[in-house]
Amino acid sequence: MERSSRFDGSDCEPRINKSPRDLNSIAILRTFQRDQDIFEHHHRCDWWYRIVSGATRKYRIRSDGRRQIADIHLPGDFFGFSSSDAHASSVQAIVEGTIVACYPRAAIEALADSDPATAKLIRLGTFAAIERLEQQIFVVSTMSAPERVRAFLVHFRDRIGRSGENDLALPITRYDIADLLGLSTETVCRAFTDLRERGAISLEGPRNVTIIRP
Amino acid sequence: MERSSRFDGSDCEPRINKSPRDLNSIAILRTFQRDQDIFEHHHRCDWWYRIVSGATRKYRIRSDGRRQIADIHLPGDFFGFSSSDAHASSVQAIVEGTIVACYPRAAIEALADSDPATAKLIRLGTFAAIERLEQQIFVVSTMSAPERVRAFLVHFRDRIGRSGENDLALPITRYDIADLLGLSTETVCRAFTDLRERGAISLEGPRNVTIIRP
């Protein structure tokens, strides 16, 4: 998957390395294949997680089989928290070979209690998650289809690209984008072609986008 | 406002009283009128907050004037966190005389660092917020209008009612419900009448709902 080489987390390692030494010492590193579950809905929350490299999606499946993606996690992001004993969503690797640091819940909570720096890191991770989710709510409930796709591209550029970069290699399919934005794949496609025809973006293959006018 | 008397927080005081003593000692209690801002978009995040009684809404205004409500806070809920310096949303009191405990950010962070019980309380508050937001994303992006209203009623019953209670007095207008669910007021109304005609709910005035079949 040459296409997803930008998502191997290499440009995020500095953030990881800023983790307190103790956080690394309790981590178990695991590698996941594309579409492999990191944890599933209803399972016990015995671990917290942090992406080292790659990307994951947090999602739920409706009874009618439709899937809703609530969040995409990228290197440095924490996930897997819950205020109850069971997960409300599932999380899956999106890119092949996604590496995740897994922290036993009891150990990381003890660490957070004893080490303010760790506690702060986790707090900021949860606050960032709250902000992403709020943004997501804003996008899916007030924006039209083309606006959603536009917002997605800009948001993704800000999260994965180096500042000033307007080329981005999407790690996810049109399907994923559709499920994230609450649209059908067809509508996402139409929005992409619309944006291209208007000169707002250019495409080199479906996964490589250049933002011309945001 | 006799109608909103159930939202004076009285049935939530036990949760508040479980707060660590130190948390209460740094709190400043403030009372807000209906529609009064607790904080506004773009303002600095110098405080964290917790509802003592009443209710608040977290929202953003689009450039075209439409409003999106991302979350409703009820007694016991923490809010106002941010991973950056400025708030991304605004928060307003919904019911007259809403009482909010305000914690200076530096003081509460220091307290969280020194007192594991406080840190845990805050952690659980943020985790609960994440779960509400995920649920909200699920509701607004996959459900039809009647399903959203139904989900809203069930969710609200679980949050405000005593267990087993199926009568609920809504603290919010149809407008608020519409902006929360990403619908128009008219569509919300139609969903209510639909549910009533099908015998799923009964209404005694627009704000008092009894859930018959969930």
Place this chain on the structure above:
DNA sequence: CGGCCTATTGATATCGCTCAACATACGTGG
């Protein structure tokens, strides 16, 4: 080269928004 997965385009149906009118409830002042 063939097969599967992903992406794109087209035609039609449907849900929910918009605009409009009307009804009800609540607060205020006479």
Place this chain on the structure above:
DNA sequence: CCACGTATGTTGAGCGATATCAATAGGCCG
């Protein structure tokens, strides 16, 4: 206490955006 005015809630008709169904194209891997 009643009358009025404003805010809130309800109902109807028509239109538009997006889902759905269907077909085709492109790309990657064995």
